[in-house]
Amino acid sequence: MRIYNPLGFLKNIDYFLFVPIIVLIFWGVLNIYSASINEYPNIYIKQGIFGILGILLMVFLSAIDLRKIVNFSIILYVIGIFSLIFVLVAGDVILGAKRWINLGFVSLQPSEFMKVIVILVIAYYLSDKKSPISIFDAIVIFFIAFIPAILTILQPDLGTAITILFPAVFIIFIYGIKKRYIITALIVVLALAPYLWNHLKDYQKNRILAFLNPEKDPLGTAYHIIQSKIAIGSGQITGKGFLKGTQSKLYFLPEQHTDFIFSVIGEEWGFLVSILVLTIYLFLVGRIFYWGLQIKDNTAKVVCFGAASILSFQAFINISMTLGLAPVVGITLPFLSYGGSSLLTFSLLIGTVLSAVSTYKKEKIQF
Amino acid sequence: MKKNRIIFVIVLLSIVYIALAGRLYYLQVLKGDYYREISTKNYLRLYTINPPRGKIFDRNGILLAYDVPTFSLVALPYIVHNNYKKNQIIKALKDYLGIDLSPEIIEAFEKGYITKIVVAENLTDKQIEKFYNKFYLFKGFYIEVVPKRVYTEYAKYMPHVLGYVGYPSYSQLKNNPYLRPDVLVGKSGIEKMYDDFLRGSPGYRAVIVDAYGRQKEVLWEKQPKRGKDIYLTIDARLQKIAYESFKDSGQPSGAVIIVNPQTYQILALLSYPTYDIEKFTKGFTPKEWKKLITNKYKPLFNKALYGLYPPGSIYKIIVGLGALEEGVISPYERVESGAVFKIGKWKYRNWNPAGCGKINIEEALEMSCDTFFYQIGLELGVDRIVYYTHLFGLGEKLNKRIERKVSRIPSPDWKMEVLNENWFHGDTINLSIGQGYLAITPFDAIKIISPIANGGKIYKPELLKAYFDNKENKLHQIKPVLVRELNVNPFYIKVIKKGLYKVIYGKKGTAKVLRDAPVKSAGKTGTAQVSRKKKKDKNKKEEVKWELRDHAWFVDFYPYKNPKFAVAVFVEHGESGGRVAAPIVKEIIENSVIEGIVDEDL
Numbered sequence: 001m002r003i004y005n006p007l008g009f010l011k012n013i014d015y016f017l018f019v020p021i022i023v024l025i026f027w028g029v030l031n032i033y034s035a036s037i038n039e040y041p042n043i044y045i046k047q048g049i050f051g052i053l054g055i056l057l058m059v060f061l062s063a064i065d066l067r068k069i070v071n072f073s074i075i076l077y078v079i080g081i082f083s084l085i086f087v088l089v090a091g092d093v094i095l096g097a098k099r100w101i102n103l104g105f106v107s108l109q110p111s112e113f114m115k116v117i118v119i120l121v122i123a124y125y126l127s128d129k130k131s132p133i134s135i136f137d138a139i140v141i142f143f144i145a146f147i148p149a150i151l152t153i154l155q156p157d158l159g160t161a162i163t164i165l166f167p168a169v170f171i172i173f174i175y176g177i178k179k180r181y182i183i184t185a186l187i188v189v190l191a192l193a194p195y196l197w198n199h200l201k202d203y204q205k206n207r208i209l210a211f212l213n214p215e216k217d218p219l220g221t222a223y224h225i226i227q228s229k230i231a232i233g234s235g236q237i238t239g240k241g242f243l244k245g246t247q248s249k250l251y252f253l254p255e256q257h258t259d260f261i262f263s264v265i266g267e268e269w270g271f272l273v274s275i276l277v278l279t280i281y282l283f284l285v286g287r288i289f290y291w292g293l294q295i296k297d298n299t300a301k302v303v304c305f306g307a308a309s310i311l312s313f314q315a316f317i318n319i320s321m322t323l324g325l326a327p328v329v330g331i332t333l334p335f336l337s338y339g340g341s342s343l344l345t346f347s348l349l350i351g352t353v354l355s356a357v358s359t360y361k362k363e364k365i366q367f
Numbered sequence: 368m369k370k371n372r373i374i375f376v377i378v379l380l381s382i383v384y385i386a387l388a389g390r391l392y393y394l395q396v397l398k399g400d401y402y403r404e405i406s407t408k409n410y411l412r413l414y415t416i417n418p419p420r421g422k423i424f425d426r427n428g429i430l431l432a433y434d435v436p437t438f439s440l441v442a443l444p445y446i447v448h449n450n451y452k453k454n455q456i457i458k459a460l461k462d463y464l465g466i467d468l469s470p471e472i473i474e475a476f477e478k479g480y481i482t483k484i485v486v487a488e489n490l491t492d493k494q495i496e497k498f499y500n501k502f503y504l505f506k507g508f509y510i511e512v513v514p515k516r517v518y519t520e521y522a523k524y525m526p527h528v529l530g531y532v533g534y535p536s537y538s539q540l541k542n543n544p545y546l547r548p549d550v551l552v553g554k555s556g557i558e559k560m561y562d563d564f565l566r567g568s569p570g571y572r573a574v575i576v577d578a579y580g581r582q583k584e585v586l587w588e589k590q591p592k593r594g595k596d597i598y599l600t601i602d603a604r605l606q607k608i609a610y611e612s613f614k615d616s617g618q619p620s621g622a623v624i625i626v627n628p629q630t631y632q633i634l635a636l637l638s639y640p641t642y643d644i645e646k647f648t649k650g651f652t653p654k655e656w657k658k659l660i661t662n663k664y665k666p667l668f669n670k671a672l673y674g675l676y677p678p679g680s681i682y683k684i685i686v687g688l689g690a691l692e693e694g695v696i697s698p699y700e701r702v703e704s705g706a707v708f709k710i711g712k713w714k715y716r717n718w719n720p721a722g723c724g725k726i727n728i729e730e731a732l733e734m735s736c737d738t739f740f741y742q743i744g745l746e747l748g749v750d751r752i753v754y755y756t757h758l759f760g761l762g763e764k765l766n767k768r769i770e771r772k773v774s775r776i777p778s779p780d781w782k783m784e785v786l787n788e789n790w791f792h793g794d795t796i797n798l799s800i801g802q803g804y805l806a807i808t809p810f811d812a813i814k815i816i817s818p819i820a821n822g823g824k825i826y827k828p829e830l831l832k833a834y835f836d837n838k839e840n841k842l843h844q845i846k847p848v849l850v851r852e853l854n855v856n857p858f859y860i861k862v863i864k865k866g867l868y869k870v871i872y873g874k875k876g877t878a879k880v881l882r883d884a885p886v887k888s889a890g891k892t893g894t895a896q897v898s899r900k901k902k903k904d905k906n907k908k909e910e911v912k913w914e915l916r917d918h919a920w921f922v923d924f925y926p927y928k929n930p931k932f933a934v935a936v937f938v939e940h941g942e943s944g945g946r947v948a949a950p951i952v953k954e955i956i957e958n959s960v961i962e963g964i965v966d967e968d969l
Contacts (some may be wrong), residue, residue: 088564166865174372174373174376176372213423223449227409229394230402230404230405230409231406232394232395233390233394233395233398233399233401233402233403233406234401234402234403234404234405234406234407235395235399236395236396236399236400236401236402236403237396237399238396242710246406246407246409246410246575247406247409247410249579249581250409250410250575250576250577250578250583251578252406252410252577252578266394266395267406270395271391271392271395271396271399274391274395275388275391278384278388278391279384279386282380282384282457285380286380289376289377292508293373295751312380312383316383316384316387319387320387323387323391325386325387325390
């Protein structure tokens, strides 16, 4: 006999995934407080509110059947595309780029949400396809991601555009497209590279050049990379202590509460905690990847692989950037960087994964 | 789902994780100390606080030079470079502070140099107020207090004595650990000689600054110690008299030194022409500077201390005293001294073609008889002449702070070493009348006359009368230091003294112009030949080029009975000691009486 239990879904939540993420969110608020208290004294509260919203969103999604979410994603995709067009026409300009829609009480960045929506639409499309997929399917999947990516590049926001494309490419790769197509694609990309380079904006070129050769222009773009390395290195093994980072408190770090939050952590908490953060991300990615392999349902698989690819991509590229191992591209550190859109996007992503997991658990038990 | 692709992904993730962990280990553990140091340098700035230099007074407490604070706008170009577009900051400086930037400063901003640059000096109160009101517009700029030297009106009579200040040169910094690049240091004159008294020690302020160069917090501060105030032996009134007396002579170039022969305290030290000392703090235009350094009378050069010139007949004082002490001649012995002195085939003329007749040493000094001194000089010999010259203190730094150039006293060894030639009798003969290779500083001329005035004592020359000790809060007087005595028969000094008296009061004296002076004095003229060539044009003297004319000297002491003042006047290419140099001394004495510096003889 089954008794209906309204909170029964809670026991199906994967706490190995959920608990570390709650820890990351609140620990992120703490570090945003440290990074921004001198310049913007209130934003950590905002981040805290978004954090709670994100947790509620994840709990909510985990209670919903994955198929319902995926079916709904087509509508979200259409809304998303229109939002991106709207942003280009009438968006708020911040830091020279049109990325935000101002809703009065809060500004949202539709391109952020598009990362998750694209994965969901791909999951929907692949739900009844067998691996390996055909070249036609691969092209369809690519275009699902390519349209919002192009609209995002026009903002211009190269980093987010690449993040939108990345899961699609990853899914095509892992779903077993033939090797010769991969090789062909690589050749095409290499052939187009000079053309793409010419179409990059000057500041984007500068960032890449500065990354390749930081000593050439120590006071320009590379200044940020150098200051970030100084911040992290000077943290040594145990860090300078909470609120005691000089690099962040005295503004030597650029965008320290958003893209460079890891530098603040490295400076104030030191090597041991930095390694712990890095390991948490590896663990989360591994856990999601594990579910992708474990669950037999195709839709859930795509959601898990897509989520794992985005999470690993953003976390490792962002950390590489602060360590001077990658060029400065505007990619946030999941759950730790300041920003409501980024936080809600990743909550949405993990919520969907939690939904996939609990749906799978339920079905495995009940059927 | 291809298994090998999943393995590929797992391997790739592991590699990335290991790479990032390794990078963290490298930055934070292996190079942690290095980056910790850099981060400290990033936010910690050590500012030097310039100490005010000590004030300079004359012997009677007349203020000559002191410091006032001025304000400079200083920038850290790399911060400006990172925060502003080029035209943005140029416009902000122009609109709010009215400052136009030079091309060098604009270039510094464009290139983003690390070291600070001075953007504007001597800011007005209004500019300072505007700067602080609009502080947020000027990231990377701050205002620095810079002490500047200010001079009183008496300073213009003694720029060479006071000297100027500036920032230390690279070699000064290397040689003196107490100097700092942004603390002013004496470059010449008293400012340099007594820099260790005047300089004080700088203060420091350690400040935490943010990435925009804004001061966030003062960590610690050490106040600067002001320099010691000093009182010179110079009498500003007498210095002014010396300056004006020389100027009135119409001569373009020369030097006047006045000391107290009883102590060797320097009362006046003039090098003429002078220069405008205030220009060194206010700044020269390139045109003014070029005019100054190309002026043929060399205004910047301190001729009194560092110029070397043949002394001519004033040197006969030393030769005469040496000859008496060594018994070459006795006080009343008469020597036939004609128009020409011959030795072998060589002829040595007397300045006066009429000759001198049979004369004793007093008369020889009176009429400055060359042929007399040729004979006693030759008999005394070069070694003994050189011995007495050194005995008087010529060619010796009696006070190392003041004298940095020594006179050239030739000797057979010197000639062999420098010219690789033997010493001839002719050289001794020339030396006997202060010609030939001999060249002395005008300051050494004072060393010739002073021992005659004081009865044979050599003191350490002093420019410093007293200094104020800030620690003990009291004035320290500098006492005269007796270096040595001539140790010659006092009677012989009296004989020389009598001879010098006759230079003025004798029938054939060469400086009879001083008879009219209100104070009785005794002295010796000197007219030193510079070039032989002009002799040919003797009839057309007017046309002799300035550079070829004879140097004119006069050394003197007064009052005759109880000498308080010894004077040396040098007129570069002045042609005649008696006609040109001596009248300057006369005017000095006259004006000194008017000013009450010396009492008139009744």
